[in-house]
Amino acid sequence: xxxxxxxxxxxxxxxxxxxxxxxxxxxxxLARRQARSKHGRFLVEGPQxxxxxxxxxxxxxxxxxxxxxxxxxHPGIWAEARAAGLYRHLTTAEVMAAMSTDAQGVLAVAAxxxxxxxxxxxxxxxxxxxxxxxxxxxxPGNAGTIIRAADAAxxxxxxxxxxxxxxxxxxxxRSTAGSLFHLPVITGVGLEEAIGALRAVGLTIxxxxxxxxxxxxxxxxSAAAGGLLSAPSAWLLGNEAHGLAPEALSRADxxxxxxILGRAESLNVATAAALCLYASARAQRA
Amino acid sequence: xxxxxxxxxxxxxxxxxxxxxxxxxxxxxLARRQARSKHGRFLVEGPQxxxxxxxxxxxxxxxxxxxxxxxxxHPGIWAEARAAGLYRHLTTAEVMAAMSTDAQGVLAVAAxxxxxxxxxxxxxxxxxxxxxxxxxxxxPGNAGTIIRAADAAxxxxxxxxxxxxxxxxxxxxRSTAGSLFHLPVITGVGLEEAIGALRAVGLTIxxxxxxxxxxxxxxxxSAAAGGLLSAPSAWLLGNEAHGLAPEALSRADxxxxxxILGRAESLNVATAAALCLYASARAQRA
Numbered sequence: 001x002x003x004x005x006x007x008x009x010x011x012x013x014x015x016x017x018x019x020x021x022x023x024x025x026x027x028x029x030l031a032r033r034q035a036r037s038k039h040g041r042f043l044v045e046g047p048q049x050x051x052x053x054x055x056x057x058x059x060x061x062x063x064x065x066x067x068x069x070x071x072x073x074h075p076g077i078w079a080e081a082r083a084a085g086l087y088r089h090l091t092t093a094e095v096m097a098a099m100s101t102d103a104q105g106v107l108a109v110a111a112x113x114x115x116x117x118x119x120x121x122x123x124x125x126x127x128x129x130x131x132x133x134x135x136x137x138x139x140p141g142n143a144g145t146i147i148r149a150a151d152a153a154x155x156x157x158x159x160x161x162x163x164x165x166x167x168x169x170x171x172x173x174r175s176t177a178g179s180l181f182h183l184p185v186i187t188g189v190g191l192e193e194a195i196g197a198l199r200a201v202g203l204t205i206x207x208x209x210x211x212x213x214x215x216x217x218x219x220x221x222s223a224a225a226g227g228l229l230s231a232p233s234a235w236l237l238g239n240e241a242h243g244l245a246p247e248a249l250s251r252a253d254x255x256x257x258x259x260i261l262g263r264a265e266s267l268n269v270a271t272a273a274a275l276c277l278y279a280s281a282r283a284q285r286a
Numbered sequence: 287x288x289x290x291x292x293x294x295x296x297x298x299x300x301x302x303x304x305x306x307x308x309x310x311x312x313x314x315x316l317a318r319r320q321a322r323s324k325h326g327r328f329l330v331e332g333p334q335x336x337x338x339x340x341x342x343x344x345x346x347x348x349x350x351x352x353x354x355x356x357x358x359x360h361p362g363i364w365a366e367a368r369a370a371g372l373y374r375h376l377t378t379a380e381v382m383a384a385m386s387t388d389a390q391g392v393l394a395v396a397a398x399x400x401x402x403x404x405x406x407x408x409x410x411x412x413x414x415x416x417x418x419x420x421x422x423x424x425x426p427g428n429a430g431t432i433i434r435a436a437d438a439a440x441x442x443x444x445x446x447x448x449x450x451x452x453x454x455x456x457x458x459x460r461s462t463a464g465s466l467f468h469l470p471v472i473t474g475v476g477l478e479e480a481i482g483a484l485r486a487v488g489l490t491i492x493x494x495x496x497x498x499x500x501x502x503x504x505x506x507x508s509a510a511a512g513g514l515l516s517a518p519s520a521w522l523l524g525n526e527a528h529g530l531a532p533e534a535l536s537r538a539d540x541x542x543x544x545x546i547l548g549r550a551e552s553l554n555v556a557t558a559a560a561l562c563l564y565a566s567a568r569a570q571r572a
Contacts, residue, residue, distance in 0.1 A: 048551070056549065141427055145554050152557075154547030175554075182549035217568050261440030261567055263342065263468035265334070268431050268461075271438075271560040274553075278561055281547055282503050 015068070016091040019098035027065070027099045027109060031170055036112075042168035044108040044180075045100050047074050052178025053108055058084035060181070063109045065089045067096050070105025077106060102174060112168060116188035118197070121159065124184035125201045128156035129232040130280055133194060134164045135248045136239035137269055143167070144175020145270040146237065151179035153277035159186045159194055159234075195251050198234045207236040207252035208276045209244045210266055214256045216279050228254060229283035235276050240269050301354070302377040305384035313351070313385045313395060317456055322398075328454035330394040330466075331386050333360050338464025339394055344370035346467070349395045351375045353382050356391025363392060388460060398454060402474035404483070407445065410470035411487045414442035415518040416566055419480060420450045421534045422525035423555055429453070430461020431556040432523065437465035439563035445472045445480055445520075481537050484520045493522040493538035494562045495530045496552055500542045502565050514540060515569035521562050526555050 029035040030043045044053050053061055064081050068090055071078050081088050100107050114120050132150040137143045143165045150158050160167050167187050173180055219229055238244035258275055315321040316329045330339050339347055350367050354376055357364045367374050386393050400406050418436040423429045429451045436444050446453050453473050505515055524530035544561055
């Protein structure tokens with residue numbers, strides 16, 4: 001726990017104390033997909049996510065809101081935001097509660113930025129060696145956890161294909177624990193477009209699926225298949241209930257399975273993603 | 287999709303159609319921890335979990351409830367339950383909705399069984415080679431996902447130490463996707479008791495923590511440390527926000543970290559658990 005530190009609020013405006021103001025309603029409204037898409041902005045809730053956004057993507061932050069008690073618990077966030085010249089607002093606990101119930105006193109409104117479509121995808125893939133492609137994940141917690149695992153495994157980008165859960169929904173953002181601001185997370189592209197872009201930069205397309213006949217751990221152990229995993233790669237990851245669709249499976253160079261040693265029918269998609277991405281990271285590093 | 291099959295309901299009672307009956311209230315009440323603990327029973331919601339419970343632990347199922355449409359979508363569950371001599375009940379959609387909103391028409395009431403305390407722990411550890419120990423996980427989705435990953439990695443048991451999320455809360459049960467019925471999930475023991483029992487059966491105690499100075503992947507690669515991972519082991523896993531408590535860390539033979547190759551501060555605890563358990567499974571198999 002960082003000890004509470006006196007904060008210089010000199011340059012901060014008055015404390016926002018009206019929970020029924022238009023501003024509060026506008027911020028709270030970003031919990032709805034339609035409002036996010038109309039305004040091109042989304043919510044970052046909680047100290048961890050906001051800290052990473054302030055540090056790694058300050059240009060995307062439009063407004064930072066903190067309660068006084070949160071500002072004294074997290075003086076570093078306030079100071080970094082100030083140094084970056086961000087719009088900072090102190091709020092009462094009531095105003096914060098009216099804007100978000102999951103913010104723990106720390107909330108940012110961020111711009112979606114240039115993360116959608118073919119051009120954004122091409123920029124993200126320049127020089128990429130490891131990419132995760134979500135082809136149909138629907139659960140926000142899974143999608144966020146995959147983005148976080150991809151970041152940890154040193155991936156260069158994550159692509160959420162059209163038909164996946166929306167990348168800026170509050171629960172996805174929270175589950176990424178800030179990783180949403182560490183690497184490009186590209187949306188608004190379809191399967192064919194993504195495959196084309198991935199092949200254009202020379203990435204091998206691997207599919208993670210229980211129907212694969214290459215066991216990922218045998219692959220790592222053998223020289224031939226170890227070569228497979230050490231190549232710059234993109235991993236296609238499926239839907240929670242249905243796995244990969246046939247059209248995705250058919251576009252992969254190799255379909256790779258994770259061995260199930262107990263009685264489980266399958267792995268959670270985020271668990272499978274982490275095992276695959278780390279297997280590639282390990283092989284590429286070796 | 288399994289085609290709908292005519293089902294022989296001859297031996298089934300009349301369709302339960304009163305959503306305000308005492309029975310319905312009693313079942314719905316098991317969503318509350320206090321009621322679960324008082325009655326020693328819990329809910330298994332959804333076809334996947336119920337199918338696994340019927341198949342692997344029918345002796346724990348006290349009652350099975352299915353709507354008519356779910357019974358025709360999942361004739362196998364009904365038939366297996368009948369063969370096992372379970373109490374089966376058809377319900378109207380209204381009755382099902384009053385009992386659970388997450389059951390997709392398939393619900394079981396199960397007995398907690400002999401899964402708590404020192405004796406249950408000793409039985410579960412007989413001959414064990416791989417065990418996961420949750421020392422303070424609070425998020426039900428994480429706990430369930432770890433149980434599922436432990437099952438997939440071939441672990442012999444999972445221990446949820448006192449202070450962890452409750453193993454039979456509806457979201458934990460759903461997140462295990464049936465794995466709760468595949469391997470012993472032991473509760474009601476504290477850290478010291480668990481460490482004693484693990485050591486008594488000769489297990490090495492490994493801790494997964496970012497403060498570890500042994501990198502799990504280097505450990506796998508080196509002969510010496512590979513020997514470490516191939517030994518029969520129990521993995522201590524920490525809390526989502528705070529990691530492992532000092533008293534848990536200090537009881538480990540080796541503290542092992544997962545390398546973070548990108549900018550993420552840490553891994554989700556369920557992701558870390560899966561990487562650790564599969565690393566052990568791989569080393570033990572090699």
